[in-house]
Amino acid sequence: MKTILLVPTGEGVGLTSACLGLVYALECQGIKAGFLKPFSQEANFSDSDRTTALYAHLFQNETVEPIRYESLVTQLNNDEKDELLEETVRLHRQVAKSHDLIIVEGLVPTNRDSFATELNATLAKALNAKVVVVSNADIQHAAQTAEKVENQLRQYSLSPERLSGVLFMRTKGLSEESAQIPVTFDPSLRLENETQTFIQNIQKTHAHIGSQQLPIIGLVPFSNILSVPRISDLASCIQATWINEGEAHLRRVLHSSLISSNIDKELHKFIAGELIIASADRSDAILAASVANESGIPLAGLVLAESDLQQSAILKFCQHAIKQGLPVLHTPLNAFEAAQKLANFSNEIPVDDTERATQVTRFVSSHIHPEWITQLLAGTEQSRLSPSAFRHELVQKSIAAKKRIVLPEGDEPRTVQAAAICQARGIADCILLAKPETVLEVAKARGIELPSSLEIIDPDLIRDQYVPKVVELRKGKLNELQAKEQLQDTVVLGTMMLALDQVDGLVSGAVHTTANTVRPAFQLIKTAPEYSLVSSIFFMLLPDEVYVYGDCAINPDPTAEQLAEIAIQSADSAKAFGIDPRIAMISYSTGTSGAGADVEKVAEATRIAQERRPDLLIDGPLQYDAASVESVGRSKAPNSQVAGRANVFIFPDLNTGNTTYKAVQRAANVVSVGPMLQGLNKPVNDLSRGALVDDIVFTIALTAIQSAQQEA
Structure with a gap:
């Protein structure tokens, strides 16, 4: 079991983002990476630690809760460090049961927690972990950047074999283009030339940083876009109450502007992503924000300060525009005080902001150098196509x-x-x-x-x-x-x-x-020459693996011949997207345990598909649990090469397929990509009317790959 411990040089270096980004980079390589935060530094977290909760949301994977801060301090004060480390090892072993590799988040050295550095060093030994130092960087000041890392290394007193690399986060001094946000893991964003130049400058004063013994594993640019909170995150910071909540959970604050002079001179501030702060008696500012919102300019929101909103008539006059989603808040602070508090707002990612956490995770992962990952994974088993790897392959193949x-x-x-x-x-x-x-x-x-x-x-x-x-x-x-x-x-x-x-x-x-x-x-x-019908599949992005479900959108009650064709189409589609197909023909009966026309149809479809494509692993009839759960598969179909390990599921009719995919999607909170149409002469694909931008991007990528597959 390989373990990587990430330790920060200080506060505000982006330790949580670094941990989640590294987990995602490993997921994109098919590695089932676990996450462990042994110790919480939140003095009063109630149910779940923030980083642990973000990991669970992003990767749909369970981990263990950290040792609470109060317990940590008490045991250290009682000279019970050994007992503390024993509990940490127990937590580590619990995570290790179901993962190939574990990323561990270390403690942040603060004025309050002066014990953090020493405990991190002890933790590395207790978990037999390799250490990655996480620090921020400034391209223009290489020597000072290196000295931060050097100071941390001196305090750790770890053997060189224990050190695995340095990850620079929130790097300043890079071009704005370097801060673009990837749709998925995107190797093209890696700053190869900038990293090499930075290493050369660092090694003028610190020769070992950036060497083979202590490589720089990534240079992650600072991004204003990824530091932006939602308007809903800011309300408590300025003691605000909602006049209209609108799209507060969707709109993000790219900038904030205080409206203080004549509105004619302030109109340039009413742009997408802007948070407008104005005194509540500025009816002209309220009108301008309403007109902008009604014109399709998605302002982040409007903060009205001080006054008791006696000009409620203007708010009523603007209700139609405001109700189109514009978040409006009222704060008892004056406008200048509100602007100051918002300028100092923490850029930590809230637990429920999974959209931002996802973007940050992809962004960090895209800047981690592949040579270091390859070396890290040497000898580690890659056993599955993970959802992250699927999305990555989707983008790369479409490019x-x-x-x-x-x-x-x-x-x-x-x-x-x-x-x-x-x-x-x-x-x-x-x-x-x-x-x-x-x-x-x-x-x-x-x-x-x-x-x-x-x-x-x-x-x-x-x-x-x-x-x-x-x-x-x-x-x-x-x-x-x-x-x-x-x-x-x-x-x-x-x-x-x-x-x-x-x-x-x-x-x-x-x-x-x-x-x-x-x-x-x-x-x-019309249909392709080799097919008699059009069918559909969904790619179901389960936590550990990608499944293919067909047909869940087109054919109400296919015959045995049609069902066999759907199975073959789905298997070929799976192959095109990097999935080695093991096809289960689903029924309410496994093998010969049941009888009836519906079972006989699935059995006949299995026979036809096996006859037409002997190169494919196809078995049926199989119940869903016999197809997907290894222990049930061994019990119900012990001689099957598919039972218990299927990844392509062919349902007997549309009623079963559509119901199953929606039940799994909603009950297990699984992302589904599709429906992707199969069997047409040329690729046409449908979107959900609630599709997110990323959903559309992935569907475009999927369509491009289908076209290339048909040509081949």
């Missing part, structure tokens, strides 16, 4: 595919942002079908930077050229007038672009129903 993906919902804000991300990262060349001026307005209002290479096509300028081809493809069913009418729908227009090979794939559904997205594909794209 390699270099495909053009059309997005018919081209002015929908989430779609615009996803397209900008995909274009900037090279995930796909995106084409937005929308009026260019509308897209530019959406981007400006939401602070989205549109890459110059992002293509925006006005549907009105191209629609007529597709009319003859639609009539030809739907011969006898549509005339020219009807074709022109159908092409008013941008999904139909995008599908025609795909049918004529002008693009490689289509993604829709953020505002359209599944039927709106799929119907044109059935009519104009």
Whole structure:
């Protein structure tokens, strides 16, 4: 069991972010990394330690709660360090039972906790852990940065073999471009040249830092974007009460501005992500914030200070605009006091802010150097495709595919942002079908930077050229007038672009129903020659592994032949995304234990699929527990190569498949990617109408990979 202990040089170095980022980097390599925080430094945490809770939320993985701060101090004061370390080892062993490697968060040296450094050194020995020193850095002051690390190393007095590296967090002095946020683990963000230059400068005064014995394992830039709280996090800081909570849990404070002069001179401050702070008697500021919000500019929020809000008439007048989501707070402090308190607000990530924690985790992991991870993992078993590894592979394979993906919902804000991300990262060349001026307005209002290479096509300028081809493809069913009418729908227009090979794939559904997205594909794209039907799969991102569920969206009651085809389609899709398929044909009966038409259909489908594809591991009928739980599989189907270890689950009908995927998704809080359509001549994929920006990005990536797979 390998253990890595992360120890900080002081407060505010980003120790929690470093731990979670390293866990994520290991997950992306297929390593089941556990996390342990042995000691809490929160004087009064009630149910769960903050870092421990964030780990559980992010990785859907259980760990143990740390020893409480009161107990820690009491045992140290009673000279019970040995007993304390014995309890720590017990916690470590508990985590080790189900993980390949453990990341341990050390104590932070503070004025209150002067024992932290000595206890960290003792902890490293007790857990037989390698030590990574975590410090902040300034590119312009290499010697001072190195001296912080050196001071910590002197206090530890650890043998060189015990030291594993140095991770520099919140590094200042780098370009703004280096602080871009990845969608997933993104090796292209690593600052290879900057790291080498920094090492050379450090080694002028501290030759061993950055050497082979003590490598710099990552240089993580400081990011203002990742230090931003939600407006809901700030209320207690300024003793505020809500006038309108709105989207307080979604809107983030990129900057804050105090409105003190004539409103004409302050209007430039009313931009996306801005927290406007004004005296409550500034009705002009309230009106300006309301107009901005109604115009589609997502201000972070509005803080009204001091007065008892006697001008409630202006608030009533602005209710329609405010109710569109603008968070409005009232504080008894004056505007200047409120601005000062907010400027000094802690940048620690709250337990429930999983969106920010996810972004920070990916950001840190993307800057950890692969050579160090490779060396760390030498001899460590890689046994599964983890959800993190799946997302990473998804992005990397789509970058390699270099495909053009059309997005018919081209002015929908989430779609615009996803397209900008995909274009900037090279995930796909995106084409937005929308009026260019509308897209530019959406981007400006939401602070989205549109890459110059992002293509925006006005549907009105191209629609007529597709009319003859639609009539030809739907011969006898549509005339020219009807074709022109159908092409008013941008999904139909995008599908025609795909049918004529002008693009490689289509993604829709953020505002359209599944039927709106799929119907044109059935009519104009049709099924691939080797298939007789179109089916769907979901990638279910369980905590330890990615499962494939099919068919959960298209075919209500497939025949045995169709079910066999769905199994083969799903297996090939799994392979395309790095999953070695072990296919279970699901039924209410395992083997010959039950009888009936439904069981016989699954048995016949299994036989047909095995006959058509002897290269695949396919077994059935299998009950779900016999397919997924090793002990049950051994008991119910002892001779099966699939039972107990299946990762592709084929359900007998839509009722079973759709119900199961939603039950697992909701009850186990599992992320599902899909539905991904299979069997079409060209890839078309549907989104949930509640899709997040990341969901759209991953679906675009998935579509690009499908296109490359079909070509191959």
